[in-house]
Amino acid sequence: xxxxxxxxxxxxxxxxxxxxxxxxxxxxxxxxxxxxxxxxxxxxxxxxxxxxxxxxxxxxxxxxxxxxxxxxxxxxxxxxxxxxxxxxxxxxxxxxxxxxxxxxxxxxxxxxxxxxxxxxxxxxxxxxxxxxxxxxxxxxxxxxxxxxxxxxxxxxxxxxxxxxxxxxxxxxxxxxxxxxxxxxxxxxxxxxxxxxxxxxxxxxxxxxxxxxxxxxxxxxxxxxxxxxxxxxxxxxxxxxxxxxxxxxxxxxxxxxx
Amino acid sequence: xxxxxxxxxxxxxxxxxxxxxxxxxxxxxxxxxxxxxxxxxxxxxxxxxxxxxxxxxxxxxxxxxxxxxxxxxxxxxxxxxxxxxxxxxxxxxxxxxxxxxxxxxxxxxxxxxxxxxxxxxxxxxxxxxxxxxxxxxxxxxxxxxxxxxxxxxxxxxxxxxxxxxxxxxxxxxxxxxxxxxxxxxxxxxxxxxxxxxxxxxxxxxxxxxxxxxxxxxxxxxxxxxxxxxxxxxxxxxxxxxxxxxxxxxxxxxxx
Numbered sequence: 001x002x003x004x005x006x007x008x009x010x011x012x013x014x015x016x017x018x019x020x021x022x023x024x025x026x027x028x029x030x031x032x033x034x035x036x037x038x039x040x041x042x043x044x045x046x047x048x049x050x051x052x053x054x055x056x057x058x059x060x061x062x063x064x065x066x067x068x069x070x071x072x073x074x075x076x077x078x079x080x081x082x083x084x085x086x087x088x089x090x091x092x093x094x095x096x097x098x099x100x101x102x103x104x105x106x107x108x109x110x111x112x113x114x115x116x117x118x119x120x121x122x123x124x125x126x127x128x129x130x131x132x133x134x135x136x137x138x139x140x141x142x143x144x145x146x147x148x149x150x151x152x153x154x155x156x157x158x159x160x161x162x163x164x165x166x167x168x169x170x171x172x173x174x175x176x177x178x179x180x181x182x183x184x185x186x187x188x189x190x191x192x193x194x195x196x197x198x199x200x201x202x203x204x205x206x207x208x209x210x211x212x213x214x215x216x217x218x219x220x221x222x223x224x225x226x227x228x229x230x231x232x233x234x235x236x237x238x239x240x241x242x243x244x245x246x247x248x249x250x251x252x253x254x255x256x257x
Numbered sequence: 258x259x260x261x262x263x264x265x266x267x268x269x270x271x272x273x274x275x276x277x278x279x280x281x282x283x284x285x286x287x288x289x290x291x292x293x294x295x296x297x298x299x300x301x302x303x304x305x306x307x308x309x310x311x312x313x314x315x316x317x318x319x320x321x322x323x324x325x326x327x328x329x330x331x332x333x334x335x336x337x338x339x340x341x342x343x344x345x346x347x348x349x350x351x352x353x354x355x356x357x358x359x360x361x362x363x364x365x366x367x368x369x370x371x372x373x374x375x376x377x378x379x380x381x382x383x384x385x386x387x388x389x390x391x392x393x394x395x396x397x398x399x400x401x402x403x404x405x406x407x408x409x410x411x412x413x414x415x416x417x418x419x420x421x422x423x424x425x426x427x428x429x430x431x432x433x434x435x436x437x438x439x440x441x442x443x444x445x446x447x448x449x450x451x452x453x454x455x456x457x458x459x460x461x462x463x464x465x466x467x468x469x470x471x472x473x474x475x476x477x478x479x480x481x482x483x484x485x486x487x488x489x490x491x492x493x494x495x496x497x498x499x500x501x502x503x504x505x506x507x508x509x510x511x512x
């Protein structure tokens with residue numbers, strides 16, 4: 001446990017020493033602010049229009065549906081591109097610097113190493129999502145909004161981001177080159193993201209079920225809607241476990257070379 | 258402290274180390290000599306539990322590197338060829354981190370970091386980033402990293418490569434002082450270093466040990482240079498057999 005904390009702390013420290021963390025964190029919040037404003041403006045004009053046509057009044061979507069859900073699902077796409085940038089260096093950089101040799105000859109297990117890395121990056125990512133959640137969280141102060149779905153939405157985005165991070169760390173453990181790590185995890189995450197479209201269209205029952213159960217995008221939707229789906233939570237925990245497992249496997253192969 | 262028996266390392270078809278056998282007891286400073294590419298680093302990596310041997314056994318600090326690598330890891334300090342520093346950490350932060358993962362108790366951590374920095378003459382750069390250090394300081398921080406948890410066995414891979422003469426002298430003095438209560442393995446291809454620092458010599462050539470002797474015994478017969486050249490010349494293995502015999506002059510001339 002002590003080893004995990006030491007590694008996680010070191011990881012956070014080196015993230016914050018490099019400009020990358022600030023760029024990604026700042027960028028995420030600014031992009032968030034931009035989209036939040038756009039969505040809010042769209043909602044406003046929608047409500048104004050709807051007020052002029054009272055006969056359609058029953059169909060006005062709630063603030064939760066229109067703003068919060070849309071805002072979070074937009075931010076998911078941004079995460080697909082930003083998380084590989086945060087995770088690319090985690091293990092690839094250790095291998096390039098030779099510090100991996102120090103870690104692997106220390107009394108630290110590979111699982112502790114990978115979990116430490118995950119917690120380090122995960123802390124930054126969680127902070128990043130929470131910062132960008134300030135915008136929807138400020139809504140209940142001035143407007144009528146349901147809090148519970150908002151909280152489950154934030155939780156969903158954090159789980160989604162952590163799931164992606166574990167895939168990114170796994171990609172980083174297979175190479176010494178950060179660019180390769182970033183590119184490969186971005187491709188994998190994009191693929192996982194786009195298979196949601198055929199899953200929704202559902203031309204083929206089997207294919208759409210398969211894709212829906214693979215795509216983190218499809219899994220997080222329930223949580224964004226405020227449905228506390230255990231299946232989705234279970235999916236993200238499995239994804240995180242799988243990412244950590246693959247990283248451990250990749251690094252353990254060093255001990256058999 | 259160290260018992261290496263017939264260890265070999267193969268990478269696919271290529272055999273980097275074959276049947277290496279040697280031993281060292283507590284307080285020994287072993288000079289692990291060999292030309293570049295002789296298999297020094299491969300052997301050292303096996304002793305440091307970075308890679309497991311393909312065959313043979315090695316007992317380091319009382320534990321088998323294959324069966325109980327974690328017990329070995331607790332009791333060794335290892336400086337790889339390139340000091341494993343994190344460029345974005347200060348020297349002090351770095352040593353604290355290494356102390357933590359090497360299992361130094363939290364209550365002792367700060368005092369250990371301070372005393373190790375003093376011992377390695379790096380207390381004047383404690384607050385500097387590792388990326389800004391000169392080669393000599395990097396190397397010394399690397400040694401500090403290897404001794405911070407007071408390991409039984411210290412393994413140093415070419416600790417003086419790329420240093421200026423003054424730094425070399427300082428580092429040698431430091432290594433010599435380590436021999437008082439640790440076992441040290443020092444890989445190098447610089448001969449004077451061995452005669453100044455070590456009390457035992459192991460010469461490796463083309464992946465095999467060609468000579469293992471206490472230094473005092475070795476230099477009685479002839480100089481270390483002659484022995485080394487004799488041992489690693491083209492008929493290295495044969496020459497090594499002849500080292501004890503007086504007619505091995507031809508080996509020395511082959512240089």
